[in-house]
Amino acid sequence: xxxxxxxxxxxxxxxxxxxxxxxxxxxxxxxxxxxxxxxxxxxxxxxxxxxxxxxxxxxxxxxxxxxxxxxxxxxxxxxxxxxxxxxxxxxxxxxxxxxxxxxxxxxxxxxxxxxxxxxxxxxxxxxxxxxxxxxxxxxxxxxxxxxxxxxxxxxxxxxxxxxxxxxxxxxxxxxxxxxxxxxxxxxxxxxxxxxxxxxxxxxxxxxxxxxxxxxxxxxxxxxxxxxxxxxxxxxxxxxxxxxxxxxxxxxxxxxxxxxxxxxxxxxxxxxxxxxxxxxxxxxxxxxxxxxxxxxxxxxxxxxxxxxxxxxxxxxxxxxxxxxxxxxxxxxxxxxxxxxxxxxxxxxxxxxxxxxxxxxxxxxxxxxxxxxxxxxxxxxxxxxxxxxxxxxxxxxxxxxxxxxxxxxxxxxxxxxxxxxxxxxxxxxxxxxxxxxx
Numbered sequence: 193x194x195x196x197x198x199x200x201x202x203x204x205x206x207x208x209x210x211x212x213x214x215x216x217x218x219x220x221x222x223x224x225x226x227x228x229x230x231x232x233x234x235x236x237x238x239x240x241x242x243x244x245x246x247x248x249x250x251x252x253x254x255x256x257x258x259x260x261x262x263x264x265x266x267x268x269x270x271x272x273x274x275x276x277x278x279x280x281x282x283x284x285x286x287x288x289x290x291x292x293x294x295x296x297x298x299x300x301x302x303x304x305x306x307x308x309x310x311x312x313x314x315x316x317x318x319x320x321x322x323x324x325x326x327x328x329x330x331x332x333x334x335x336x337x338x339x340x341x342x343x344x345x346x347x348x349x350x351x352x353x354x355x356x357x358x359x360x361x362x363x364x365x366x367x368x369x370x371x372x373x374x375x376x377x378x379x380x381x382x383x384x385x386x387x388x389x390x391x392x393x394x395x396x397x398x399x400x401x402x403x404x405x406x407x408x409x410x411x412x413x414x415x416x417x418x419x420x421x422x423x424x425x426x427x428x429x430x431x432x433x434x435x436x437x438x439x440x441x442x443x444x445x446x447x448x449x450x451x452x453x454x455x456x457x458x459x460x461x462x463x464x465x466x467x468x469x470x471x472x473x474x475x476x477x478x479x480x481x482x483x484x485x486x487x488x489x490x491x492x493x494x495x496x497x498x499x500x501x502x503x504x505x506x507x508x509x510x511x512x513x514x515x516x517x518x519x520x521x522x523x524x525x526x527x528x529x530x531x532x533x534x535x536x537x538x539x540x541x542x543x544x545x546x547x548x549x550x551x552x553x554x555x556x557x558x559x560x561x562x563x564x565x566x567x568x569x570x571x572x573x574x575x576x577x578x579x580x581x582x583x584x585x586x587x588x589x590x591x592x593x594x595x596x597x598x599x600x601x602x603x604x605x606x607x608x609x610x611x612x613x614x615x616x617x618x619x620x621x622x623x624x625x626x627x628x
Contacts, residue, residue: 340556
């Protein structure tokens, strides 16, 4: 399946990395989470409100004496929080921890899609090769049917030989139909994950050089680098700061407020227009809030405990996944050696059975059985070769290193920090950094 113009697996991974909608959705979700940091930082910033009032006043102080007057006012109010019980500090740190956790979630999504892309790539190669094997088997069996009929016509064979060859040919046609259905399914999944139809694919890959030397080293790397573990650790930090943020509602709040305004009255009224300006500070001390804040603090502490347990859950899951992936890779390597030996042995056996049949020492059924065993061993070899590559990608994924940057995928690497830095200190503006 390789050629000088073949689409390499690295190029397929690059297409998936750039265009896969699941990855792009995760990136958009991260950009949305980035906005939680400037929202938390807004607690440090002043709030400014303008107001304009206009209306009429009717009064009737004495019977038969009706008074009408119009009034208008314009004002500006500025509020600045000076102390909020450390809620701004802690909510900002909480938001930053959630952003870091979301980055790890994006990294996990990228790993999953890159693995799916590699698996779908190898599935197309495997299923296409199996179709080729099945077609070759049909050609062989068609020749066997013809030969059996010729021998029957000259009296050297029996009707049973012809029927057995025809039955095997019918079974082979059914297997070919199944193989064609499988390759169509693989091609459809390839397009779904990678975004293009497969053309000329090459089975060569450099993934084996990224494999760890031992399962112990793989477990150690996974415990330090896997995004599921790192993300859960950041969620623990977020839960800690969430507890502190809610506890801050039990502390005093200090604000500074300033107001300026102007009041207008109609010329025929007894009042004249006036200007006013005020500035004052407020200290609000919570005394009793009905137990709501206390309950929320206890709830946040339980959430913290859950997040801490989830770290252990993630570590156990990743360790089990690494051990499983390592076993799958070792098994696939052993299967390749066994399948190669089986192919060689079955090839020699088939050639020998055919020669023995020519001198009358073997029957048509013996030839058909030898051919079946050879085809099955070739299919097993193709499957084992596919399994080794896929198991290698799975193992790299379970240790947290299946990334476009580490693999050297020819694609522009998405850098989530760029958007974060653009919006973090944004004081105003409703347009996103990309202009929407």
